[in-house]
Amino acid sequence: METMKQNKRAWDNKVENGSVYTKAVSKEIIEKSKLGEWQITVTTERFVPRNWFPGSIEGLKVLCLASGGGQQGPILAAAGAEVTVFDLSIKQLEQDVMVAKRDGLKLRTIQGDMSDLHVLEDETFDLIVHPVSNVFVEDVRPVWKEAARVLKDKGVMIAGFTNPLLFIFDDEEERKGQLSVNHSIPFSTIGGLSEEEIVEYLKSNETIEFGHTLEDQIQGQIDAGFMIAGFYEDDFGGNRILDKYIKTFVATRAIKEKVE
DSSP states (O other): OHHHHHHHHHHHHHHHHTOGGGOOOOHHHHHHHHTTOOOOOSSSSSOOOGGGSOSOOTTOEEEEETOOSSSHHHHHHHTTOEEEEEESOHHHHHHHHHHHHHHTOOEEEEEOOTTOOTTSOTTOEEEEEEOSOGGGSSOOHHHHHHHHHHEEEEEEEEEEEEOGGGGGBOHHHHHTTOOOBOOOSSEETTTTOOHHHHHHHHTSSOOOOEEOOHIIIIIHHHHTTEEEEEEEEEOOOSSOGGGGTOOOEEEEEEEEOOOO
16 A cells, blocks of 8 residues: 555656656647547557557547556547546546547546456456556556456457566666666565665655566466467667667557456
């Protein structure tokens, strides 16, 4: 619960400070989306291939999971989908509501924890869009299980997540251009801190982040009932030194396979 409270507060603060992941899309992008010229990201730089989506998303029931901020949800709603945006941060959800009101869109917003979708019924959605966000939960497997539960049979989940390699390096040193291996995977922002340091960290407006194993990220989807049907990698962006050596974000397209 402390993690969830901290991350909710931190993301509300990011909205107030205008973080790039909280900036709603423009009216121009929405107008293009209404004409069928739409594209979204679930990582940092690369757009999701259009062939990962059905030929038409008109009337498709879409869950944008941990995806507030006025970005993916409004674009897909403008393209004709029936969109629900689920996010921990109320202020992030307010960005979606703002775009919907501004551009005459219909979408639903729900505030909650991505690991617990009990407010959503089984087999409700045709598509789940899950941008890089499970970095903010300690255990990613419940996220995959809940996603599978609320998806219809043969429903698709498009998810972005972090290559755990990113977390083995000291973040401050990496930003200075130096690669210093200081951490192991699984990783937690507060994992190596003393009780006193954790108390001080919780007073900040910083998120608590977790580096999950690739087994939990990929095999975790398979164990939840998904077949991985698409995969690509993406750069961190922003001139980070790691981009010279390896791509640090991953996107998967997974299809729910109903177990008889």
